[in-house]
Amino acid sequence: MLERYELEAFLTLAEELHFGRTAERTHVSTARVSQTIRSLERRVGAPLFNRTSRRVELTPIGHRLYEDLKPAREMIVAGFERAVRSGRGISDTLHVGFVGAAGGQLLSGAAELLHARQPGCEVLVREVQLVDAVPLLLGGEVEVLLTCFPTERDDLHTGPALVTEARMLAVPSGHPFANRRSVSVEDLAGVTVLRTPDDLPGSQPSRQPPAEQPIESSPAAGSFQEALTLVGAGRGVLPIGAHIRRYYMRPDVAYVLLEDAPPVHWRLMWRVDGATARVRAFAAAAHDLVSSAA
Template sequence: MTTVSATMHQAHLQQLECLLTLAEELHFGRTADRLGYSQSRVSQLIATLESRVGARLVERTSRRVGLTRIGAQFVTEVRPAYRSLQRTFDRARERAMRGALAELRIGFTGMVYEEITGTFRALHQQHGVAVHTHDLPLGSPFTALLDGEVDAVIAELPVHEPELTVGFRFPAQDQFVLVHADHGLADRDSLEVEELAGFDLLHRIGDAPHYWKAARTPPATPAGVAILSTAGITSIQQGLALAASGEHAMLVCRPLVEHHARADLRALPVRGLEATSQLGLIWRSDHRTLALTALAELLVDAELN
């Protein structure tokens, strides 16, 4: 460490605060009262700072207290930096008292829709919390959350893990089956849920719980007829490509259909799977913060409006 750096580090904040207050009060007694120090402590802090700077900063006589020319210049230059540092500490203390974060790390297993990003902007504008999104493996929605790599995830329900909490449930959506545009059933207006037994449905690859994967790709129809699933996917785009190949089909929700319209794919509503797909804002039960609660409340407001 250089001598200059050592000197700067030794100029404690107390010394700077004392000099800046003295520059306003121009009176050792009033400065002491304002800071809650004794007058001798104020004199000691000023003398120590002068020793660090290497010059007299304050002129003191029996009749008046004033700054030297060097002292006045030093105060002018250091005051903005000190106030900026003070504001930074105040913001950090306020966030700590609220239990809030300067940022939230939110994981996604699919697209981040406009309705959700609008809520993220509101969270930043109203609460000063920035959201940073993280792409998660399609079939592993909870691992990063449980490992502490993200603060919350927006993923498909259900969630049965006791260590996870659903802070907000998005509106439930109908499910569709995506097939190639030339598929023999592509001209139908809709399908019955039992007809899923005639498709080879794509499943998610990952370490998600079995119950969660079964909710995405049911192993059988409600009547108990087995549903074939010979291929897995790790991303939505991979699923769309495989469905477009004509060899497989994929169950998807309405928002995905609306945001991924393609001429080579046909989305058929599945009767019996109405309002069965639902996203949730999920966080660790032992890591709920006011920032996460604020985000959940904003999502509620957005839904009501």
């Protein structure tokens, strides 16, 4: 049976190759380290270290023992650290949120890449509603959010654009716009433009027609699906990102290019005080994933 102090003495000496530094790291005397190693060598039946007045080095048997024992110590340390983190309420799971189907695909790919780089880090990807996105982020239930709306909050950090897409206009399938290849912002004069919660980009065209013909704005819809339902019912039109026409095909809604509106930029957002190494590693994985696909 190998005692814990024997394990630490051997592994530490194998790393330091110096009895004095080993004694300092294990908080015992140099004589105690030497005595422990000699005891181990007697039990093994062969030297584990070659010692001279100038150097200490592992023998082949000692090197093999070190390679066998090192992973076991790492597993013990990692297991204890996980227990400590759990006891303090610190999760090993990174919680990331997205709005819209395309965002889920991107985050899932980034999660797989991060797990390949850091097998001990699990990523939980969840969909959030527009109205809940920022509150969940600020409340800590979501640590990273893929979003298309800007923020000027000092407590939130927004990363560089990962994906950029054209801005489209969702219109009722029977609307005159539905038969056109594109419309301009000026064409929206006098047209009711629906809004999603918090006026997210895509819910307003960012440019306004001349002041004498303002865009008519409606109350905000409670969710994106609700907004599309209102569009289909002829209650108004809705500016959206181009990916919507692929993931939200509806017989009562047509999608037309909004030609002179600025594009939609998708970015990762996280709390300034939550910029952990794990969050930064996930952001790097998402950036690398997008770059490799470009």
